[in-house]
Amino acid sequence: MTDKKVALVTGGSRGIGKACALELAKAGCDVVINYAGNSEAAEKTVEELKALGSNSESYKFDVSNQAEVDENIAKIIEKYGRIDVLVNNAGITRDDLFIRMGEDKWNAVINTNLSSAFYVSKPVVKLMMKQRSGAIVNMSSVVGLYGNPGQANYSAAKAGLVGFTKSLAKELGSRGIRVNAVAPGFIATDMTKDLGNVDEYMKMIPLKRMGEAVDIAKTVKFLALDADYITGQAIQVDGGLII
Numbered sequence: 001m002t003d004k005k006v007a008l009v010t011g012g013s014r015g016i017g018k019a020c021a022l023e024l025a026k027a028g029c030d031v032v033i034n035y036a037g038n039s040e041a042a043e044k045t046v047e048e049l050k051a052l053g054s055n056s057e058s059y060k061f062d063v064s065n066q067a068e069v070d071e072n073i074a075k076i077i078e079k080y081g082r083i084d085v086l087v088n089n090a091g092i093t094r095d096d097l098f099i100r101m102g103e104d105k106w107n108a109v110i111n112t113n114l115s116s117a118f119y120v121s122k123p124v125v126k127l128m129m130k131q132r133s134g135a136i137v138n139m140s141s142v143v144g145l146y147g148n149p150g151q152a153n154y155s156a157a158k159a160g161l162v163g164f165t166k167s168l169a170k171e172l173g174s175r176g177i178r179v180n181a182v183a184p185g186f187i188a189t190d191m192t193k194d195l196g197n198v199d200e201y202m203k204m205i206p207l208k209r210m211g212e213a214v215d216i217a218k219t220v221k222f223l224a225l226d227a228d229y230i231t232g233q234a235i236q237v238d239g240g241l242i243i
Helices: 015-026 039-051 066-080 103-131 142-146 152-175 198-204 213-226
Strands: 006-009 030-035 057-060 085-088 134-139 177-184 234-237
Touching: 006 015, 006 066, 015 030, 015 039, 015 085, 015 213, 030 039, 030 066, 039 057, 057 066, 066 103, 085 103, 085 213, 103 134, 103 152, 103 177, 134 152, 134 213, 142 152, 142 177, 142 234, 152 177, 152 234, 177 213, 213 234
Parallel strands: 006 030, 006 085, 030 057, 085 134, 134 177, 177 234
Antiparallel strands: none
8 A cells, every 4th residue: 555646557567567667656656567468578668666665566467358457456546455546558550551551450450559548447447436536648640630541450559549539538626536547649668660761751840859758758747647627539749740
């Protein structure tokens, strides 16, 4: 049990998820991270979180598997006694042109990027309703708002998160629970390091640079901890890419 606010970040061992976890820890939260497979990265992130004074742990489970989600979130609740912040960040890409996209690529992305938010949020929301407080931040994307060739699956999942966000915000606001989304643009992560035509993208961004994971993390921290009168929003953090 803890008197500090507790944050759960899915996909929290690397990239944007790790940056979010670190920002929340700096703000005084005990941060729990979920990860899918890279135990070494998860352990390193937990060490960094603990160095910031956070009572942190990592939990390995498949966010697209309801049974695994329920089992592990029950363990988190038993240990910490509360969850004040949920960041639904876990995500993958399986890009291909629609005409060539197989059912396996479609299902993998929809299940990991969209259905997981349903699975993870369900037990957390039940707890937050009892607490009559909480904040959920869902990680969408500018391609969920405007589409992108070769990413019909990813775009559909990220667009779905926006609708999910707005619906939950309307359902849960009276219980003191805020639900928002962040829509990153081109962010320098492992997921974008092999992106082609970077110079062309830079011409489209008024700030003339790719974003950093910390740019997203600061927005997540604001929505999670400071934005007491903001709910149901999808905040674009894209350097002005989509104006």
